[in-house]
Amino acid sequence: MMDERVRERVLNAADRLYYGRGIQSVGMDELRRASGVSLKGLYGVFPSKAAIVLEVLDRRHALWNTGVTDRVARAETPRAKLLAIYDYLSDWFSDDTFRGCGFINAFAELGSISPEVAERAREHKAGFQSFVAGLVADAGADPDLAPQLSILAEGAQTTAAIAGTGEAAVHARHAAEILIDAAMLSGATSASECPSAKA
């Protein structure tokens, strides 16, 4: 089988298994069975399990980035773009394979014993935070809004994962609306006006 096809099948199976059941709980034998690639083929394309884990994280990072970027791009106003993040989360949470953020999970499992995994998690989160910061800047809002919205998104993911329900996305979106409205005021002017709380 061609190398690229082998890689694809292994990484697909590995992502599904690692995300669904945890990295340490899934052995190479199960990955062989799930991917249909023999152990020899597997080690012919990847040097080790650790390398597979890192590639799985990289793919998941790219998938998340395009997913949220596309969703945000479909919104029109700067405010709607910020809120689109939580709509994307809401859809994700209602996927019945949802089991929290793969990077948070990987970090919790391996972050303290694998510097590479910890670094991927940090990069992933930092990337998201700077993406949000860009949207906040486009909206002309107070820059402090960015970490606030990032924290909301983060909290929604873990809350939804542990609770097993997706309602956290709705709550986070609601909170985001309020924070955005407050930050659009203090970002543009110095908050001397007195508008009503809701539009």
Added chain:
Amino acid sequence: MMDERVRERVLNAADRLYYGRGIQSVGMDELRRASGVSLKGLYGVFPSKAAIVLEVLDRRHALWNTGVTDRVARAETPRAKLLAIYDYLSDWFSDDTFRGCGFINAFAELGSISPEVAERAREHKAGFQSFVAGLVADAGADPDLAPQLSILAEGAQTTAAIAGTGEAAVHARHAAEILIDAAMLSGATSASECPSAKA
């Protein structure tokens, strides 16, 4: 050695090791070495590693509860009590052994293969959420504020853990102030007044 002292030493060591390096990464032999309790003594008091894990989680749950409850009790106004949560987080984050929420970590590692661990995590989070809901009710604010504040606290914990810095607590506290102010308006009356954004 007396059983209670053995339990104490084992659970202290287990909590430190499991929290610091992950549960699956710490073997019984290392726990024996760290606790100074022989393997025989260990299995004389606990039936299995899984039982130790659950007791560690229970202790951590109790510790968190008393810690945050005490901190909240020291605040005077309902608003200050809600914000005290984030001050507690801020102190926790600056502890150099901080490595995120132990329940999120345990859930990520074992939630999908250990129903008991998953249940402890759910109970822990549900307990915190209803604690916050009580404070929100005491403050006379819109009940929707409670999940919003819980999500902020959750997000601050994972953000601080992965970033390795504690600044998320400050951002979360800031966001909480804005959300509280908004919810105190819509909770007490039907938001017909027009106050300034900050007190």
Added chain:
DNA sequence: TTGCTTTGAGAACGTTCGTTCTCTATGGTT
């Protein structure tokens, strides 16, 4: 001292892990 119980240190057991090796069968080339 003698005998009995308890205990700690760590060897041992069975399993599982990641990784490598063996062997066989297959498919393509001449």
Added chain:
DNA sequence: AACCATAGAGAACGAACGTTCTCAAAGCAA
């Protein structure tokens, strides 16, 4: 047909895991 490179299935290996067992030392009763 003869040859050879390849690749799959799974055995094999060393290490680590959770758990149990062995055995010698130590404490205590008589």
